[in-house]
Amino acid sequence: MNIALIAHDKKKDDMIRFAIAYKKILEKHFLYATGTTGKKIIEATGLKVHCFNSGPLGGDQQIGAYISDNKMDLVIFLRDPLTAQPHEPDVSALLRLSDVYSIPLATNMGTAEILLRGLEQGFLDWRNYRHN
Numbered sequence: 001m002n003i004a005l006i007a008h009d010k011k012k013d014d015m016i017r018f019a020i021a022y023k024k025i026l027e028k029h030f031l032y033a034t035g036t037t038g039k040k041i042i043e044a045t046g047l048k049v050h051c052f053n054s055g056p057l058g059g060d061q062q063i064g065a066y067i068s069d070n071k072m073d074l075v076i077f078l079r080d081p082l083t084a085q086p087h088e089p090d091v092s093a094l095l096r097l098s099d100v101y102s103i104p105l106a107t108n109m110g111t112a113e114i115l116l117r118g119l120e121q122g123f124l125d126w127r128n129y130r131h132n
């Protein structure tokens with residue numbers, strides 16, 4: 001599966017803890033991330049991650065484009081709900097495209113854990129049919 005990992009600045013430490021905790025699951029998949037999030041995950045875990053541009057410089061849009069091309073299966077986006085983002089329209093567009101294409105999307109740690117555990121249990125196997 002192709003998994004996108006994105007975290008706003010105040011959520012990056014949480015994302016790193018998450019990537020360390022779930023490394024054994026994550027390493028079985030193709031990982032993508034916005035620039036800064038990806039770099040931090042690589043440094044902390046050694047996982048292989050394809051890094052797009054930083055979020056404010058178009059990274060969210062690049063991930064959105066993957067979603068609309070049926071190339072993203074799961075999105076984990078640890079958003080900071082308490083800080084205004086200069087690229088809020090890009091963030092909204094990414095969330096919207098996840099809904100348009102029914103791509104499982106976690107915007108907080110609680111849901112992220114459920115999605116990764118579900119992934120491990122095969123709950124996202126239906127995505128394989130979408131690829132074929």
Ligand SMILES: O=C(CO)COP(=O)(O)O
Binds near residue numbers: 033059
């Ligand atoms: O801003 C972001 C998502 O909207 C995250 O981007 P970075 O991972 O480059 O910080």
